[in-house]
Amino acid sequence: xxxxxxxxxxxxxxxxxxxxxxxxxxxxxxxxxxxxxxxxxxxxxxxxxxxxxxxxxxxxxxxxxxxxxxxxxxxxxxxxxxxxxxxxxxxxxxxxxxxxxxxxxxxxxxxxxxxxxxxxxxxxxxxxxxxxxxxxxxxxxxxxxxxxxxxxxxxxxxxxxxxxxxxxxxxxxxxxxxxxxxxxxxxxxxxxxxxxxxxxxxxxxxxxxxxxxxxxxxxxxxxxxxxxxxxxxxxxxxxxxxxxxxxxxxxxxxxxxxxxxxxxxxxxxxxxxxxxxxxxxxxxxxxxxxxxxxxxxxxxxxxxxxxxxxxxxxxxxxxxxxxxxxxxxxxxxxxxxxxxxxxxxxxxxxxxxxxxxxxxxxxxxxxxxxxxxxxxxxxxxxxxxxxxxxxxxxxxxxxxxxxxxxxxxxxxxxxxxxxxxxxxxxxxxxxxxxxxxxxxxxxxxxxxxxxxxxxxxxxxxxxxxxxxxxxxxxxxxxxxxxxxxxxxxxxxxxxxxxxxxxxxxxxxxxxxxxxxxxxxxxxxxxxxxxx
Amino acid sequence: xxxxxxxxxxxxxxxxxxxxxxxxxxxxxxxxxxxxxxxxxxxxxxxxxxxxxxxxxxxxxxxxxxxxxxxxxxxxxxxxxxxxxxxxxxxxxxxxxxxxxxxxxxxxxxxxxxxxxxxxxxxxxxxxxxxxxxxxxxxxxxxxxxxxxxxxxxxxxxxxxxxxxxxxxxxxxxxxxxxxxxxxx
Numbered sequence: 001x002x003x004x005x006x007x008x009x010x011x012x013x014x015x016x017x018x019x020x021x022x023x024x025x026x027x028x029x030x031x032x033x034x035x036x037x038x039x040x041x042x043x044x045x046x047x048x049x050x051x052x053x054x055x056x057x058x059x060x061x062x063x064x065x066x067x068x069x070x071x072x073x074x075x076x077x078x079x080x081x082x083x084x085x086x087x088x089x090x091x092x093x094x095x096x097x098x099x100x101x102x103x104x105x106x107x108x109x110x111x112x113x114x115x116x117x118x119x120x121x122x123x124x125x126x127x128x129x130x131x132x133x134x135x136x137x138x139x140x141x142x143x144x145x146x147x148x149x150x151x152x153x154x155x156x157x158x159x160x161x162x163x164x165x166x167x168x169x170x171x172x173x174x175x176x177x178x179x180x181x182x183x184x185x186x187x188x189x190x191x192x193x194x195x196x197x198x199x200x201x202x203x204x205x206x207x208x209x210x211x212x213x214x215x216x217x218x219x220x221x222x223x224x225x226x227x228x229x230x231x232x233x234x235x236x237x238x239x240x241x242x243x244x245x246x247x248x249x250x251x252x253x254x255x256x257x258x259x260x261x262x263x264x265x266x267x268x269x270x271x272x273x274x275x276x277x278x279x280x281x282x283x284x285x286x287x288x289x290x291x292x293x294x295x296x297x298x299x300x301x302x303x304x305x306x307x308x309x310x311x312x313x314x315x316x317x318x319x320x321x322x323x324x325x326x327x328x329x330x331x332x333x334x335x336x337x338x339x340x341x342x343x344x345x346x347x348x349x350x351x352x353x354x355x356x357x358x359x360x361x362x363x364x365x366x367x368x369x370x371x372x373x374x375x376x377x378x379x380x381x382x383x384x385x386x387x388x389x390x391x392x393x394x395x396x397x398x399x400x401x402x403x404x405x406x407x408x409x410x411x412x413x414x415x416x417x418x419x420x421x422x423x424x425x426x427x428x429x430x431x432x433x434x435x436x437x438x439x440x441x442x443x444x445x446x447x448x449x450x451x452x453x454x455x456x457x458x459x460x461x462x463x464x465x466x467x468x469x470x471x472x473x474x475x476x477x478x479x480x481x482x483x484x485x486x487x488x489x490x491x492x493x494x495x496x497x498x499x500x501x502x503x504x505x506x507x508x509x510x511x512x513x514x515x516x517x518x519x520x521x522x523x524x525x526x527x528x529x530x531x
Numbered sequence: 532x533x534x535x536x537x538x539x540x541x542x543x544x545x546x547x548x549x550x551x552x553x554x555x556x557x558x559x560x561x562x563x564x565x566x567x568x569x570x571x572x573x574x575x576x577x578x579x580x581x582x583x584x585x586x587x588x589x590x591x592x593x594x595x596x597x598x599x600x601x602x603x604x605x606x607x608x609x610x611x612x613x614x615x616x617x618x619x620x621x622x623x624x625x626x627x628x629x630x631x632x633x634x635x636x637x638x639x640x641x642x643x644x645x646x647x648x649x650x651x652x653x654x655x656x657x658x659x660x661x662x663x664x665x666x667x668x669x670x671x672x673x674x675x676x677x678x679x680x681x682x683x684x685x686x687x688x689x690x691x692x693x694x695x696x697x698x699x700x701x702x703x704x705x706x707x708x709x710x711x712x713x714x715x716x
Contacts, residue, residue, distance in 0.1 A: 118672070373687075
């Protein structure tokens with residue numbers, strides 16, 4: 001377990017104005033002034049996660065034991081991430097030798113990898129954060145292998161949205177076994193951890209919206225970088241062509257601090273960007289003449305009035321208050337995108353799940369050893385829930401010789417058309433502003449009335465086309481829904497590798513929205529330490 | 532204009548934005564999802580109603596039935612069992628959902644995408660084809676069963692014991708009746 005001690009963040013990031021809005025910087029200042037120590041931060045973080053209120057969220061699959069040792073002196077010292085507890089979704093490989101106090105794991109929320117699988121290496125993205133001095137607080141709950149929009153189907157049970165739960169002192173929602181709001185999926189655990197302040201930053205993955213939907217539901221920032229901007233080495237693949245390491249934090253500045261620590265080429269990921277991108281930073285003043293596109297097709301079936309209102313308020317602010325040019329744009333193939341995505345996703349899932357046979361690693365059942373076929377079938381029946389199995393079977397259906405052209409090749413053609421729609425639109429505008437989730441968070445009771453396939457086909461309408469085009473996107477909370485008091489969010493999308501431009505607009509919207517972050521008031525938040 | 536010809540019915544095409552009719556604060560918008568009475572109307576660029584066209588079932592090709600033969604084939608290829616009629620239903624619905632793709636007449640000039648890095652012209656280097664040393668114990672460490680530094684697997688030249696036509700037929704029938712029940716409701 002060699003570690004590179006050279007800090008990737010030696011160049012100061014131009015986020016000084018974001019200092020006031022950056023929770024990570026506030027904690028970093030408290031550490032460097034001696035007001036709190038990294039040890040205190042760690043033990044408080046773990047205690048908060050283990051408290052009855054913290055653990056009721058079911059955000060974590062595994063938690064670290066705080067180590068009462070001084071951190072390695074020159075490892076990340078001076079970096080804003082020094083001493084910071086971060087949470088990582090449990091589909092990232094983390095090796096025990098790299099993560100003091102936490103056993104290695106990557107259960108992926110499934111019985112298949114919950115036993116007989118200790119990763120022998122740590123994902124590059126996680127390694128880079130650890131090299132900056134961050135500390136792995138725990139692995140977060142997820143839908144199995146990242147398949148789902150609700151974070152309800154995993155081995156470890158559903159994740160509760162901290163909003164309208166017992167975490168909110170003003171909540172009147174009875175906290176029963178089924179009467180809670182979902183955190184969204186598949187990165188629900190990471191979202192709940194960050195929203196409640198248990199963690200100040202978390203890693204997630206986003207293939208069709210899996211970091212942006214939970215960010216929208218939980219009232220936090222979700223940043224999906226350009227495809228390939230962050231190495232996927234060590235991220236258990238769902239759809240290799242679309243998976244993105246994504247970031248969840250409470251503010252845009254914090255998300256960018258984490259991105260800057262991780263982004264860049266990796267010899268272990270051949271699909272990673274070939275050139276190291278500039279650290280993301282921005283000035284207070286938005287670029288002159290910035291043109292904002294409002295894509296009509298993002299008014300989708302099932303979109304609630306409150307989501308439309310939030311979208312409208314944001315566009316009105318940009319146009320009337322900031323004087324930005326806002327133009328109608330069209331992405332005409334948008335309604336086909338979710339269908340193409342469903343085929344591409346199932347086909348790659350069928351391929352990626354083929355490795356789980358129980359021979360070299362993972363779940364292996366007893367008494368099925370008559371033949372390879374019977375053993376593999378039995379292992380996979382025990383390890384895969386019906387969601388995974390139905391995607392594998394559907395994927396292989398689309399890949400059958402008789403169906404290949406009509407479904408799979410056709411989906412790949414539509415993928416080309418989706419990407420071209422975005423390419424064309426970005427010739428006339430600089431950024432798009434649109435919704436992220438189609439509604440505010442539903443209750444668990446309502447959510448489970450329909451199956452996983454139906455849910456992902458109706459909830460991911462505004463997110464998965466961005467994955468097909470490989471574009472960077474930031475989702476941020478802008479208000480609360482009337483009546484329910486649940487977070488509402490907007491999404492900012494930019495051209496490939498334009499993270500700085502996306503972040504600048506998102507940060508501007510964030511200042512305007514003054515969203516009441518739950519992490520500022522939650523009783524289990526790490527921010528309490530700074531009081 | 533989109534490069535592929537899309538079958539557009541008598542309804543208006545997606546590209547045209549719905550005209551936002553009211554400019555006052557009253558709720559006489561007429562649009563399906565207008566803001567509540569007394570509230571200002573939304574920004575003119577935000578469509579009040581979904582801009583997606585409903586595709587009628589009659590426009591799509593006839594729905595595929597997942598019959599017993601298909602179930603048997605998919606189970607053999609995937610080494611994954613359907614297990615219940617409900618899973619057959621879900622797969623059939625997934626196929627039906629994708630059927631709309633078949634309405635798109637994308638000609639040969641539309642290249643099927645393979646990957647984004649390729650489209651962006653990234654090099655995607657391959658590792659040199661030289662062996663990387665790994666300790667044998669590490670490689671074997673996660674296996675549930677090993678024997679003298681080997682992985683252990685049962686014999687491979689035996690077809691899975693066929694649980695019979697009966698099970699496959701039951702799954703196919705069960706899914707069909709679920710589908711017809713839901714279409715009647």
